[in-house]
Amino acid sequence: MLTFIYSLLPFLRWSKDVNQETLKADVMAGITGAILVLPQGVAYALIAGLPPEFGLYTAIVSATFASFFGSSMHMISGPTAALSIVAATVITSVTADISVDNSAVDYITLMITLTFMVGVIQLALGFLNFGVLVNFISHSVVQGFTSGAAVIIAASQMKNLLGFQVESNGTLMSYIMGVLDNIKETNITALSIGLVTVAIAFMFKRYVKRVPYLLGAMVLGALLCFLIDGAVKGVFLLDELSGTLPPFRLPSFDSDVLSVLLSGAFAVALLGLIEAASIARSIAMRSKQQIEGNQEFIGQGVSNVIGGFLSCYPSSGSFTRSGGNYDAGAKTPLASLFSALLVILFVLFIPSITRFIPVPVMAGSIIVITWNLFDVKGFIETLKSEKAEVITFLGTFVCTLCIQLEFAIYVGVLISIGCYLHKTSRPKVTLVAPLVSDEGKRRIRNVARYALQECPEVKMIRVDGSIFFGSSEHLQKSLQGLGDKGHDKVIVISKGINFIDATGQHMLINEIERIEKKGGRIIFSSLKGNVCDDLEKTELKNQLDDDRLFDTTSQAISDMIQHISAESCTACTSRVFHDCPVIKKRQRCTL
Incomplete structure (x- = not known):
């Protein structure tokens, strides 16, 4: 009975170990986590095609519930680059197929409906003990998909870097063609601000270790825009935050909406679980903690189901914030709660700060994120691996660039299984x-x-x-x-x-x-x-x-x-x- 209770309420396992020392360590780690998630949450929301506060809403809700209902003591969940671009692609691709009144089912409603469906799928897999499922997704598939998604994300930000808008269907070619068709409309001021932001971010990352490089780059980029009167010269600025807590909002339960989102929801759920399980295991190797795969599935499912009612979009574990949380000395998942509380204070009391951030600055910051996501060294090392790994990696990478992202992960899995079957058949x-x-x-x-x-x-x-x-x-x-x-x-x-x-x-x-x-x-x-x-x-x-x-x-x-x-x-x-x-x-x- 005790084991069953712990599986439903896993936070009861570690709550008895909380004391004054762990609370102090978790508060300091929470401050670090909040500083890291503020620029990332805004950036990832823009990748997902949402207002900036949605990234922070997701960081608040997901970080809290995934930590309390998962098994990892250090993993921090929230918005991620890969899930942001995949979720945006899923919603964009099904918009034309929704046979209901679009005024009732807008982009945001579709996104939170996707979040709810992702959570239900993840919960089902967790309760059915399908934690072993992620073992069938090879590292080459994940790396190929992540590398391809990094290229897609970077391409999607070129319009913001150049200062104009383009239409696309989420594939690399559509972004390239959109940029080429509008290249004459490039705003040189916006491009200059974006490139300077990229340069500053790399400089901070290499030489100024004590300051989060994204935060430093965004502050200095915004200051540059202000000094040269960028807004007067046509540089777009972000909208102001809503200044409210995550509002309650019902997902759509229309059968047409649920049916067209199902395939994409399963792909997003699978990718989210792969990310979370991989990150939890990676951190556990350093902390010497034992991870329960099914419990992580349940934790991610709970956070996304609840997020589907609190204006969140699909979330998963974040490698950057999880690693930062562990390095900052976090002892229990309370660190994620403290981080979420600090983000709430930011949303409530400093909502106007985002209206000083230029869109090219965010585009430059996102491009830096994609550079880290691409992992050039890992790309080259994988190409030196055995033939089956190279085929799986390149096949997934090319498919990610050429077809809709929610199907690319399926193709990658099929290629991986095909290579495995070919090897075992000989x-x-x-x-x-x-x-x-x-x-x-x-x-x-x-x-x-x-x-x-x-x-x-x-x-x-x-x-x-x-x-x-x-x-x-x-x-x-x-x-x-x-x-x-x-x-x-x-x-x-x-x-x-x-x-x-x-x-x-x-x-x-x-x-x-x-x-x-x-x-x-x-x-x-x-x-x-x-x-x-x-x-x-x-x-x-x-x-x-x-x-x-x-x-x-x-x-x-x-x-x-x-x-x-x-x-x-x-x-x-x-x-x-x-x-x-x-x-x-x-x-x-x-x-």
Whole structure:
């Protein structure tokens, strides 16, 4: 019962550890978190196509509920760059499909409806114990999608940097064409302010560590705009904040709206969970905390469901703010509550401050964020990985640039699964031979790697991988290839075989019959105990028990050399099987 209560109210686990010392540490971490989220929340709201206060509303609600109902002690949730652009793309792409009165379902209503649906999906996955689901999303998919989203976000801000408006459908090409069509309308003053903001941000990040680089760049960029009378020269400024707490607002429950948003909502929910789970695990590696995947699903779901009624858009864990929270010395999730309270004070008492921030300054700040999101070093390192990882990464990256973002993540997952299935369907078959050490011990080693001689009569192979319906044909062709080269005596070292399904069993029985029908012999060694247990009472196990399965490779070799005839060894000079009676008799092998 206690475990069940803790799963519903996980904050009861750590609340008993709160004391004066932890409260002091959490307050200081909360101040740091508030400073970090203020510029980011405004910037991400603009990426999502929303008024700036919506980013702060999301930071307030999500940070509180996700922390209290999740399992991580340090992860901070709220608006993120990737989810902002994906949510904006989803809403933009379905606007034309809404067959209801647009005055009743405007952009903001669609966005909070999306938030509510994302929360419901995440809660369902959490309660159904689908926390393991994120393990099927490879790192290459996440990195490819994140890199592509960074490029899309940067492209979406070019119009704000250049000082004009363009229409787009959320793809890279639409942003590029929109900019090229309106390039003559570029406002040089706006462009200059934006570029200076970018330069200042990079300088602060590298040389002024004590000041949050985004905050410093925004303040100095706004000051520059004021000094050169940017507003008079056509530079747009942000709107003033509403100055109110997150207002209660009902999402739409219209069936048409819910149906067209469903596919996008699932993609956003999945991406949000991947982000949150990855960040929670990353921070937990530093804090030595154990993370419960399903509890994180529930925490994200609760925050988005509640956010759907409090004017929030989809949120997830933030790597920047989570890392900052841990580095600032946070002890409990109360740090996220203190951060949210400080943001509330900012919204209530200094709402007019945003009207002094130029749009090009925000565009420059967002471009800096995307540069950090792109991770050039990680991009290059991934291109040096194995072929399957490169294909998955580049496939996801290109799809993110060329198609709607909510579908790009699906394509990336399919590519990743396809590469995995291709790899598992081709179990590695390695030619091996005995290598005798100076102490006289026989070790089985890779023929190609150690340049070993093979016995001309017996072929030894090691199979690494499972034998199932997807890999049986590949392994069968490998065995038949050995027969085609005249090797009718085969030893299969099976220590790398994890399981054999019905199709694999049928294939091996056929190969045993085919080889022995030709007068040859095939035997197996070192089959795992759990595989033998699974094969109990099967026809294949009966075949193996009939003097075709040996516990060790040495036993298999000793049995096989008894079947080598003197005639076939007349010309043998390979000196591989040193205990072969024919070789010993003819004294050709000093081993």
